[in-house]
Amino acid sequence: MMNRFLPLLSLLLISHLSSPARLTPRGGDGGNRKLATGAVRGEGVLHRSKRGWMWNQFYLMEEYTANEYQYVGKLQSNMDRLDGTVRYVLTGEGAGTIFQIDEKTGDLHAIRKLDREEKANYKLQVTAVNTRTNRPLEPQTEFIIKIHDINDNEPKFAKATYTASVPEMTAVGTPVMQVTATDADDSSYGNSAKLVYSILQGQPYFSVEPDSGWIKIALPNMDREVREKYQVVIQAKDMAGQMGGLSGTTTVNITLTDVNDSPPRFSSSSYHLSILESTEVGSTVGRIKAKDGDAGENAEMEYSIIDGDGREFFSILTDSMTQEGIIMVKKKLDYERQRVYTVKVEVNNTKLDSRYSSFGPFRDTATVKITAQDVDEPPVFSVSPYVVEVREDTARGNTIGKVTAWDPDSPHHPVRYSIDHHTNRDKLFYIDPIDGSITTLQPLDRELSKWHNISVLATEINNPHQMSRVPVLIKVLDVNDNAPEFAMYYETFVCENVKAGQLIQTISATDTDEPLFGHKFVFSLSSNNPNFTILDNEDNTARILTRRSGFNRHEVSAYYLPVVISDNDFPVQSSTSTLTIRVCSCDGGGNLRSCSVEALLLSAGLSTGALVAILLCVILLLMIVVLFSALKRQRRKEPLIISKEDVRDNVVSYNDEGGGEEDTQAFDIGTLRHPEAVESNKQRRDIIPEILFPYHRPSPTPDCADARDFINCRLQENDSDPSAPPYDSLATYAYEGTGSAAESLSSLGSSLTEGDHDYEYLSSWGPQFKKLADMYIAKDKA
Template sequence: MITNHYLGLLMLSILWTITAMPVAPENTGNLFGTLPEKDDGRILQRSKRGWMWNQFFLLEEYTGNDNQYVGKLHSNMDRGDGNVKYILTGDGVGSLFLIDENSGDIHATKRLDREERAIYTLHAKVVDKRTNETLEPDTEFNIKIHDINDNEPKFFKEIYFASVPEMSDVGTSVIQVTATDADDQTYGNSAKLVYSILQGQPYFSVDSDNGTIRTALPNMDRETKENYQVVIQAKDMAGQMGGLSGTTTVSITLSDENDSPPRFANHTFRLTTLESAEVGAVIGRIKANDADMGRNAEMHYSIVDREGQDMFTIITDQNTQEGLIRVKKPLDFERKRTYSFKVEVTNTYLDPRFIYSPNPPFKDDAMVRITVADVDEPPVFSRNPYIIEVHEDTAAGSLVGVVSAKDPDADNNPVKYSIDRHTDLERLFNIDSVNGTITTLKALDREMSKWHNISVVATEISNPRQTTRVPVFIRVLDVNDNAPEFAMYYETFVCENVKSGQLIQTISAVDTDEPLVGHKFVFSISSSNPNFTIVDNEDNTARILTRRGGFSRREMNTYLLPVVISDNDYPIQSSTSTLTVNVCACDSRGNMQSCNTEALLSAGLSTGALVAILLCVIILLMIVVLFAALRRQQRKKEPLIISKEDVRDNVVSYNDEGGGEEDTQAFDIGTLRNPEVMEANKLRRDIIPEMLFPFRRTSPIKDNADVRDFIHGRLHENDTDPTAPPYDSLATYAYEGSGSLAESLSSLESGATEGDQEYDYLSNWGPPFKKLADMYIEKDIERET
């Protein structure tokens, strides 16, 4: 068959070659049809050429031993005398294609593959060998490689994956597979493909033209078979004998549809639980099976019977799709020991195709039987909590209340009672361990505590580990055992110019008791009180009014008014509170100005004022006596200056590395004359003195002008710069006392100056001290004389 195909192609090539032979020069006909006209009406002229050619065809995959003949070029300029030369240029010339320059024959030197390259474009030119003149211009032509069926069809994938819903109708499209053929689509049937199914029947079929795979059987069930392997073949040559083929595999999965109902494998479940199971505890699991998968297998459980709904609930475990049965109410073995109820299971998501079927398959039911087992339970109190009321005046040992508990088990073991002492730290209550009677150990006071919260413990005698606690709230009821009293401290005053019947104070009262209908206080005072009266406002307040006018501070500045306050509860309680009323001076509008008992000048001095003045006089006399004694002591001290010639100056230089001013201790002549004065007045020079500017003593020298000028110069420098340290010091060896804050009052300074000594610091204290200063001045003058 292949040999015949090649022979046919060879004959076709020979025919094309014959049509490409040159024609006579006289043939001036247009092989390409009528020449077109230009837009301006001029007809385009085609230049005549002396040789004609057509497109050449060449078979691919040539298997001969010689070069494959392509075709022949011939020009009418060739007279056969060997003067014409054919020249070939273009794709593959010299390697793939060769031309005989004398005859114009073209040959292919290699086997060509159309799938690699289908057409080659060449250029031919005819020249004169002698003159190398171009006889025919450069002309383009093509060599087209003729296709043979040498490529099989190929699919894009070796394995395809697809899915289709189960229970799909016949002919439902699954997937389309496509193959390609590298052969020429326009020539023959080499690339015309036909699809067929080699494996996968009778479940699937394939469209022979486009490769679409479809379902071929109805009601394919995923639960029966889920995966299918389908082999598809693509064959060229339109499926005829001798054509080439290729195959691929398609893995088809049936996707799940909710077509399977949940089913209980066992339609009776038996569970056992203890009666002590807490509310909400899971006591058992039941399971239904569903052949579907994913959300189609999700189930919902429900309890159908009323008895089961009251005591139990059921939910779905989303991971295992089991039904979890939980306790809804407390179980009691002594009350009911078995429960039976029906549980129904349905799919959560129903397929619309099956909802309205005559017999919906998407539910199932089963019976659940639960047996309650007995456990040893702790005692149970008759109430929880207990609220007991007792009056606060109840005596110790009185009955407060009774609590009761019993063993809920069938044995009904006896119990004993006790009080948790952590809840009764003051030990106010006691309980009878046998009958649960609560009594008081101490008297109760509602004003101290209105409520007492204790815990009572009930314990089984046969099993002390079984205990139960119950809170007992004891409310202390009020008894009227407290008298009312003033609500606050009142600062009450009455004006001297007050008139009779004027309001001076409004009072109110409080009571720590708590009557049932509220407080009602009654206010009263002695009817024989001539100064004040009281008016009850009937709203737990009262007004204090004056009964006369003309109060005077000189006569009495304070009045004490006893007020009796009573309540209306049983038994009636009353108390007397004292109201202090001060007599004050007021203006014409009644505004208080002063409440002090100061005496008027026209009436003389009071006792308090006389005492105060006497104390001031005594203090002043003591100051004068102390000052005179100090002055005498200063006069008795021996002066250090015996002669005016003993005055020396001591200039200290601080430009060395010595001890500074501490070195001047060795040159203090005053220390040699009077050691006692030295010890008393010597200042330490290694610390900062407390006074920044020490007192300066004036020099007794009055005739030495040089020394005086020197002193005044240094004094001026220190005055202008008070913060500068004393780099130079002038030591005078004169005794001026031990350092009075008022400086010296001696006659030394008075004798050293021409004028009188200044005593103004005493004059500034007032007239009495000015007289004292004048007296001391006169005495100093007498001593100097």
């Protein structure tokens, strides 16, 4: 048995007698040596030399399980005389770990169990070394050890579980999917890796090809509605499926996908529904549903009403979520007219496949009977809404229209009519509660309201809770009862130098009435006017022209021209409106040159109210400017006197009868306001320092002859002199001369007293007063 695994050796001819010896494998089949001879011509004698075998590989079985080491072979050099002088050294892959050589004999063993699936061959080198010199006897020789395969690996699938799908009703032999397994054994040696597939579970629905692993349909007309999921177990076995081979399995979950091969079917041929007759339009009556064994879009259905006396009153919709047919009210029901309605409903698939048309037809029908139930209904009006037309000159109490309602449950039951008071707050209309006649309570005016909308109520007498309402629209027709008038307020002007026949204004009119064929106004003057005339433009406008040339605004500043406007309706209505024409001065081109403010503004098209508003704005603006100026001046200079009470505390007096003005003390109110002011820095506020203003000697006035004139002159000089005391100081000149018979001559006393005084006696004292004035001037200069 071992002999078939030994290598075949090759025979080589050696051409040189002195060639080095070669290692010769021994073992396996006992050596099976063959001699190779070679001839060399030397010194005329032909010699032969003996050579060993050349080899290149050994063979071993994998998975060796014996207790002793597995013998590989014997390596021996022909230089070895078996005297112990040769030592064999092994190197290469697995040397010392997997393979071991006897250094003396050259026997090679595998010291470990080998697995071909891990490594199929090993490359090693052996060297024959002289034990004395420790030098190689010949060059290193390389050889290969190949591992023979045994069937020690079972087939394995890539997945433990596969998933596949195939449409239902698929023909026999249709491939579903392919599963393949792999075997780690050597496929080039024996049958260890030759696999055969078989099905262990899933028959008779599916089959598998032994060589390729293709799973195919094995049963015809497989119906998803009968069974949807299948589990198939596939086995792969090596050794070509023979006894003793190894095997592996995998599971394939196969799902039958749906095709539209099941038509929809109603569970019953007829359905019965009921509904109140008062149900609103659009309400749901009920639902019906057909069954379809398919799934997904193949099970989508559509419902329709194809026949029946209820087609006019009912409709059907399809609920896409539940695939139900929803029957709805299409038209108002009437129990008194019809109590039972019948509709024929059809259902069909929305998506069809011609390949499965033989399973059809894909539609079904059912009859649905709907019973209307009676309810107590409110009265019903014959029309909704009512539209009534009435002339605006209709007399009070006239009938303008009529409404009619009845009880639908019993036409013989009476109803009562009324008007909703919220729609008749002005109490313009009245309705007869028995016959529904509508009359007017007050005259109507189209110019105030063209339409009146009222709500009429109809109530069952036997059941007041049953009430209905209907709108009544009352249109007021126009009657020519209003006269035309100016479209706007006109005020214009005429130039003094105007020529005769010149246009000064174009006027138009308006009328609140609405004649059927539109307005047609006629313009005229109420009397023959020598100054102006009117020309009708025949388009509801007219032109005002001058009849003469030359006007004088100083003689007549304004003319008032009465204009008569008439309409063409019946009866004819007319009115007189007055046009105001101002006279103004103009240049040669007709442009205003001078005119009163009112005329100028009126010429610009402004009314009297607008003029008043403009003037008020101007006055208000002037007041704001004055106030602003006063405030600005107040901020610039602080007044000396803040209140009227300060006047008496800031009087400069010169009534000392002793040494004159040099003893005069003036009270400074500023000290009270600012007590922190330094006394040395205070200056007299009634006398301007000379360093600021040079002394101004008043020029003598020859007219100041008596005391009155003297005082007035001095007051005028102080008012106009910039060096005078401040405006809020009061100067007095009450100096009394020696031997005065008039006692005090204070200007304060004389000016504040309203009694009669005789000042003529002062004329004899002129020189004294002149002396007083000269003294005052001298003192003031000092």
